[in-house]
Amino acid sequence: MDVSGNSTADENTKLPAVVKAAARQLLVGLGAAGLSLDAVARDGGLAVAEVAAVFPQRDDLLTALVIDAYNGSGAAMEQADQAAVAAGASAGVRLLAVTRALRQWSFDNPAEFTLIYGSPVPGYHAPQETVPPASRTPVVLAGIVRSALEAGELTPPRRAVPGPPLLLPEAVQLFGGVPEAPFSDIIERGIVLWSNLIGLLVFQVFSRTHDSVRDESAFFDYAIAVAAESIGLEVPSGRP
Template sequence: MTSAPQTARAIARRELTTAIVGRARQQLAEVGPAQLSVRQIARDLGMASSAVYRYFPSRDELLTELLVVIYHELADRLELADAAVDPDDRSARWRTLAHTFRAWSTAAPHEFALLYGSPVPGYAAPRQTVGPASRVTGVLIALAAAVDAAGVVPTTALPAGAHETLSDFRTAAGVDLSDEVVLRTVTAWGGLLGAVTLELFGHLHRAVTDFDAHFDLVIGRLDPTG
């Protein structure tokens, strides 16, 4: 069954939406998310502000669209990279995930900052960003499930109440992972975000000279796979 042809109006709307989002991403790199301006984007595109506001009535709606688009692009990249690795080589999958994430972050630090940096004043991400964001962490969750199924992670004694403390993560992940694997996964994700943040925002200046080698050491220590 063939789909109905798109109308000229639908095509024009898609193309204009793409142009607005594209210019917004350029502005994001120039001034940061807090200074994102729908009016300035309209001027840059040679449009009346009212025309752009029909697509994105506020800065917040434009920020939400940016989050959705960028999360999906990052997830696509991580999923594709993970699919290219032997699924049984869990350590290689972790290294691939970490290196792919770092490569994306260093190529677009302003987009990393939007997704994982300081909150934008006055903006609260709506629920529609949860699904796209979950696709990103879903790559790590899939790896965690593979680690748990393989039974290769030694169990260590955890404090009383740890199982209950980690239950929210299991619920959010939708997978009944062991406490040890949950804790290793959360630690690995937090460490990866921290390592990239320190590098991108200049906090390792004078402390590290070979960032590639340093990153390899860090992700090796963070490896949650066994």
């Protein structure tokens, strides 16, 4: 270390990333339930005190990993959407692009996907700070649906949600307000689309469709197109 202390400062700056990298390796082998500060220190070649200095409790480390996973998956979708918009793509093409991007991220990062979309970690309750990163996925989807609505690319539904709205105010705010009829239930339909997307990824990442589907990539596109029909959006067929 030089007299200015720069070496120590650099090490302290890098330490959180080193700890999280070791924790991600443990996620692959043990899952989130097997994560502990002791295990991370052992596998990362660190002292437990070093790990505890940046993440005092296991839940602090889990929260950091959850936030990183949501941010990573959300960024993949945002980048795909930006590229599609720049290419002048329709809303249907944009939807296919962002869902494919999320699928690729999920297969590239199965442990992180499992952390945020798999079974809940026993004893862990995600704090409020995970909400903004988690919102990046529905925000991308909502933006595409809103654009399709404004561009007249949606076909009116044959059936509306009966009774009063089924939404929390936060969902309405995220979308930018409730549209007028015949699209007054488009937010509910968008949440169905989002749910279908995550469920489909769970099936594919956890190999629930490998013994019944010949081409899982093509099936994914087909399933997204079918799900998009529920909001009146046409998704192109084929794999460009």
